Amino acid sequence: MSFVSTLRQWDEAVACVEQRDPASALRIFLNIEEKNSKIFFNIGCLYLNNSELDEAEKAFDRSIGKDEHLAAAFFQRGVTFYKKERFEESLLDFQQAFKQLRGNQLIDYKPLGLRYKLYACEVLHNIGLVQAQLGKWEKAQENLLTALSLRADAKFSHIDHALDAILKQKLFPLVEIRAGLLFKPNKHYVAELEKRDYLGKAKVVSSIVPADEFSGFAPLQPQVDNVPSTPKVPEVLRVFEGEPHTVLYEFYPETKEELAVLPGNIVFVLQKGADNWASVVFNEKRGLVPYNFLEPLDIVTMTSKPMQIQPHYVYCIMVIINKIISQALLYSSQTNNIRDFSGCIVKVHFRFTIAVRIAHGQSYGIILQTISSKLKLPASALTLCYAKEGVEERVNLEESEMEAVWNSVKDNRLALWCSLTEVKYNSLTHLLVALYSYASSTPEDLDFEQGNIITVLSKVNDEWLEGQCNGKVGIFPSSFVKALNGDQQCE
Numbered sequence: 001m002s003f004v005s006t007l008r009q010w011d012e013a014v015a016c017v018e019q020r021d022p023a024s025a026l027r028i029f030l031n032i033e034e035k036n037s038k039i040f041f042n043i044g045c046l047y048l049n050n051s052e053l054d055e056a057e058k059a060f061d062r063s064i065g066k067d068e069h070l071a072a073a074f075f076q077r078g079v080t081f082y083k084k085e086r087f088e089e090s091l092l093d094f095q096q097a098f099k100q101l102r103g104n105q106l107i108d109y110k111p112l113g114l115r116y117k118l119y120a121c122e123v124l125h126n127i128g129l130v131q132a133q134l135g136k137w138e139k140a141q142e143n144l145l146t147a148l149s150l151r152a153d154a155k156f157s158h159i160d161h162a163l164d165a166i167l168k169q170k171l172f173p174l175v176e177i178r179a180g181l182l183f184k185p186n187k188h189y190v191a192e193l194e195k196r197d198y199l200g201k202a203k204v205v206s207s208i209v210p211a212d213e214f215s216g217f218a219p220l221q222p223q224v225d226n227v228p229s230t231p232k233v234p235e236v237l238r239v240f241e242g243e244p245h246t247v248l249y250e251f252y253p254e255t256k257e258e259l260a261v262l263p264g265n266i267v268f269v270l271q272k273g274a275d276n277w278a279s280v281v282f283n284e285k286r287g288l289v290p291y292n293f294l295e296p297l298d299i300v301t302m303t304s305k306p307m308q309i310q311p312h313y314v315y316c317i318m319v320i321i322n323k324i325i326s327q328a329l330l331y332s333s334q335t336n337n338i339r340d341f342s343g344c345i346v347k348v349h350f351r352f353t354i355a356v357r358i359a360h361g362q363s364y365g366i367i368l369q370t371i372s373s374k375l376k377l378p379a380s381a382l383t384l385c386y387a388k389e390g391v392e393e394r395v396n397l398e399e400s401e402m403e404a405v406w407n408s409v410k411d412n413r414l415a416l417w418c419s420l421t422e423v424k425y426n427s428l429t430h431l432l433v434a435l436y437s438y439a440s441s442t443p444e445d446l447d448f449e450q451g452n453i454i455t456v457l458s459k460v461n462d463e464w465l466e467g468q469c470n471g472k473v474g475i476f477p478s479s480f481v482k483a484l485n486g487d488q489q490c491e
Helices: 003-018 022-031 037-049 053-066 072-083 089-099 120-133 137-148 156-165 189-193 236-241 311-335 365-376 399-407
Strands: 106-108 117-119 244-246 266-272 277-282 285-290 294-296 344-349 352-356 382-386 413-420 431-434 452-457 464-469 473-475 481-483
Touching: 003 022, 003 037, 022 037, 022 117, 037 053, 037 072, 053 072, 053 473, 072 089, 072 117, 072 120, 089 120, 117 120, 120 137, 266 294, 266 344, 344 365, 352 365, 365 382, 365 413, 431 464
Parallel strands: 344 413
Antiparallel strands: 106 117, 244 266, 244 294, 266 277, 277 285, 344 352, 382 413, 431 452, 431 481, 452 464, 464 473
16 A cells, blocks of 8 residues: 555544544544554554453554554553553553653654643653552652642642542542544645646637637636736745754654754754654655754855745755765765874774774873763773783773783774773662763753762663653763762752
8 A cells, every 4th residue: 555545544534533433433544554653543542432442452552563652652551451450551551651751741742743742740640540559559649749740730730639639548530632632644745635736727718619618729828817926836845944954963763753864964944842853854854853953054145135045945955065965974984094194093892983093102091081082971981991812802901001002003903992880889779979960962861960969760781871860861871970878868
């Protein structure tokens, strides 16, 4: 089935729901051959509203399988498990939905086609309800107090009522997504499905047959009424009416809706959501990119007076600029291999690979400081090692090994391996203190200042931890913190 057919059926099914015909909508959704995560989400919602809980669970399973970061699908599957009285599984799904919020107060799904905002306080509200069902009244109270602190405005008064009920050890209503709210297909794509008559209707000007409606001719003039005085911008170019921005950081997509971009690329921002995600166009593709990865681009004109530039002209200029950047990067990567640089090329294998130039015979301290500056990490947090000839395991780099290291250089090339010093803490250590300030480079990172107290939530791997600080949740390098003494209190 083609994308156009999928789009047409999707739009038809949503129209049936708006006309209060959910049975027809469900039948159309099920007939779509290539279903994405949003369509499976819609199917699950229709089954859930119809109290067909087993089918709803299967649909939400398929939705999460297609997009494991769709917090709304975890939330709805948690509601499904709650109605099936499978409270342990319901608690896990609500906790996963809260984790996908990544410290934000809400996720606005409007840019993705769903007119719904998933609030962190309402997810915590449902977590508290499930814990109450399991008899964990103290934990339920803690989650509701946290929900109260994250409450955006007074419309969430049901959280106050829930907290009053918990204090009396009574249950309270579950928060659900309103029936009838579904993901809709992109309106720009749907608009392209409509047939257009670009030629207009023929008009008989002269004929030898009286009352002739079928033959004749017309002079070279517009054949439609109300012709605009200026040329109409083609429909395909309307998406380029956004604001041009420069990409600051490299971004790899995790879902089909996201778009891969590189530093220096120029994109058009069509819409910025409240969750800090922007809908952009790049190289004739449209997708989502974190807005804090972008910087507005000022277009400098050649005259002193402001100049009106048509959007499609701006787009063509930006395409040319992107091509030039790509060719320059390609040429740079090719010529780097043949240039004769002074000094030794040291390739450092970290979470990614970097290369630095260091004069032959430099000390361990200079090498460590150069790599520390390149990685923008403190030198005390780094451990270097190299492959010593005749030794199977890599040997830690220190001053006593420098003579052997420089003797192992071949063709002016040296390979080193770098790792972060692991924080030593046990399962009873929940609080850490920040040794250095850390500024996030991605939306998943946790910001903190030197001296802040961080609550450890989980260990991601040997180099990264997940924690909470100043009301935010995210990941951070373990080398930036140390264990806190038990007599200190978290701020």
